Amino acid sequence: MVLKLFTHGRVAGGTGFVALVLAEKRIPFTQILVNIGRQENKTPEHLERQPFAQVPAMDDDGFVLYESRAICRYLAEKYPEHGPRLLPGPSLQERMLFEQAASVEFADFHLYAVRLAGESLSKVMRGQPIDKTAVDSILGDFGSKLDAYEKILSKNRYMTGEEVSLVDFFHLGIMPGIISLTNNHINPMASPSRPNVARWWTELTSRPAWVKLQRDGIQSQA
Ligand SMILES: N[C@@H](CCC(=O)N[C@@H](CS)C(=O)NCC(=O)O)C(=O)O
Numbered sequence: 747m748v749l750k751l752f753t754h755g756r757v758a759g760g761t762g763f764v765a766l767v768l769a770e771k772r773i774p775f776t777q778i779l780v781n782i783g784r785q786e787n788k789t790p791e792h793l794e795r796q797p798f799a800q801v802p803a804m805d806d807d808g809f810v811l812y813e814s815r816a817i818c819r820y821l822a823e824k825y826p827e828h829g830p831r832l833l834p835g836p837s838l839q840e841r842m843l844f845e846q847a848a849s850v851e852f853a854d855f856h857l858y859a860v861r862l863a864g865e866s867l868s869k870v871m872r873g874q875p876i877d878k879t880a881v882d883s884i885l886g887d888f889g890s891k892l893d894a895y896e897k898i899l900s901k902n903r904y905m906t907g908e909e910v911s912l913v914d915f916f917h918l919g920i921m922p923g924i925i926s927l928t929n930n931h932i933n934p935m936a937s938p939s940r941p942n943v944a945r946w947w948t949e950l951t952s953r954p955a956w957v958k959l960q961r962d963g964i965q966s967q968a
Pocket residue numbers: 754758759760761782787799800801802812813814815
């Protein structure tokens with residue numbers, strides 16, 4: 747039975763990078779929309795597969811998994827030969843460098859992007875004004891993390907080395923929405939003071955599968 751992906755239908759948050767992995771690896775799947783506005787994420791059926799009432803979640807022939815990063819790891823391990831490998835290995839050192847980068851993404855990028863989204867993207871979506879002082883304060887903290895990214899990316903093409911991996915994709919969760927919904931006014935990824943961060947970000951967001959997702963949205967694939 748074809749893999750089912752439960753989503754809100756938008757290339758946003760973890761759903762966006764799960765859709766990217768499916769596209770890059772050309773894994774067949776059926777998208778099943780969960781309308782959050784109509785509280786379909788709180789139905790007993792959905793809570794059975796995702797107890798936190800969130801998307802994405804997947805059902806692969808009865809194997810149910812949630813948490814976007816875990817879903818990506820499952821897909822990359824199950825389909826190593828499809829498209830880019832996305833999971834470094836097999837050596838212990840390669841795998842641990844991946845774990846290190848995965849922790850960095852969550853602690854030093856995602857958490858700041860969430861704070862930034864709260865002061866920007868969420869306000870734009872609610873039609874509220876953006877508090878520039880609050881945004882600048884977050885950008886200050888975030889900037890020092892991105893300075894460390896600049897060091898990493900001046901040595902490596904990607905976060906775990908010379909090959910793109912899931913960790914690079916995990917960065918495409920909230921940030922693209924912040925950048926596009928503020929019409930590029932809030933974009934810490936394009937600073938001339940961090941040329942390698944800017945180069946890496948342009949490379950990631952120019953991947954044909956990502957560009958197609960932005961243009962066409964998430965579509966089931968056979
Ligand atoms: N840690 C979860 C977060 C998922 C998440 O925040 N999903 C949002 C949409 S982007 C959601 O379902 N929100 C509905 C809600 O929380 O009521 C993951 O990475 O899968």
